[in-house]
Amino acid sequence: MTSFSTGRAPRGDEIDYWRQARREAYVSVRTDPVDTGFGGEIGLGQYTDFRLSTKRARAEEVKRSRSDIAQSHDDQEYLYFLFQLRGNLLVEQAGRAALATPGSLVIYDSATPFTLRTKEYYEQAVLELPADEAFARAGVSRSDYLLAKTFDCDGAMGSVAAFFVNLARTQASDPHGAHRLEPQAPALGASLIGLLSPPRPHADAPDAARRSQVLAYMRAHLADPDLDSQGIAVGLHLSRRTLFRLFEGTGESVMGQLRSLRLERARVMLRAQPDKPISSIALELGFSGPVQFYRAFRTTAGMTPGEYREIAALEGTPAQAASEPGS
Structure with a gap:
């Protein structure tokens, strides 16, 4: 909070x-x-x-x-x-x-x-x-x-x-x-x-359920550096063609979605675990190394993981709320 x-x-x-x-x-x-x-x-x-x-x-x-x-x-x-x-x-x-x-x-x-x-x-x-x-x-x-x-x-x-x-x-x-x-x-x-x-159309419902399954599978395997579209398809008993079709029109590719999930989790870890080495976070989230992690993080966040953590550390601490602001 x-x-x-x-x-x-x-x-x-x-x-x-x-x-x-x-x-x-x-x-x-x-x-x-x-x-x-x-x-x-x-x-x-x-x-x-x-x-x-x-x-x-x-x-x-x-x-x-x-x-x-x-x-x-x-x-x-x-x-x-x-x-x-x-x-x-x-x-x-x-x-x-x-x-x-x-x-x-x-x-x-x-x-x-x-x-x-x-x-x-x-x-x-x-x-x-x-x-x-x-x-x-x-x-x-x-x-x-x-x-x-x-x-x-x-x-x-x-x-x-x-x-x-x-x-x-x-x-x-x-x-x-x-x-x-x-x-x-x-x-x-x-x-x-x-x-x-x-x-x-009712036919769209199975695709939505399958996308949810894919996202859940990705979250469960974020730490696997070798996870790719083929591995996701095999793990969910889908063809690669079906997997790619599920993400058509969503604005993000299969691997782009996986990277986004990894970076979202990285931001949480950087805030919640301020003493954890950034290199360890990179490895725990399936990046091949710190360099790859730094590059991906900077591209999406506009800053390095270290800079992001420093900004997070400057956030205020929770305070008691008044009954109404300015009263």
Whole structure:
């Protein structure tokens, strides 16, 4: 867990602090308070395949432009699922505008420009998933169909929403329980995409299930430096042709997906095990050596593993949350 609170910032520096907190917790954006007396708090849980946070703040306007996207050093493109708990927030993206109201869900994508506007104090639980992987898990081609639309959290949707909202609220006080629930979260997040997407031919369902099996197999064998598409196909009793077809339209090749999973796990290990030699992490994740690991990490993250670990070490420690920011 990492927490951010403008209450920790020097008087007069609250806005600069909040801008930096937003960049670290989510993606690079420009944000401005709507009026004086701004305050905000974020409690961020970072897991292997997703991030989950609680966010509460006074009125603000947040923008991510095309130039922000071009200049950012984000290692992936993300989907953000906003479970609105209090207050109203307007989400604008893909030529649409959706009002997030208490009890609703709105989704936006970090890969295209967006604006978030609110004129009042608000609270949210926010789920972040790597976009390509989430759509692949759901067996749905990536599109902007779900973006900037308001969905009511009822029925099956309500059950999934309740899982993430409750996990976000309790992950700091019950980290062991959160860790036990971690493996279920990415699949549940992807299920939201499936529930909200237009009906698709039933024939697509087996492919989605097979992709999930492939991803699970990859995660279980990340340490194998000799793992390749042939080994994955043999291990899952698939032909290579079928394996390659399962990832068509997902935005990533079979081996590209394997590398992404290894680098995601590397980021977790660099944060969670600050004393572990980087060379050991490289070998444990199936890289042939430190040089290969350094090159792959720098290409995706824009920095070396050592630099990433140094930045992670500078993150603040969790603090007690106030009843309302700026109060």
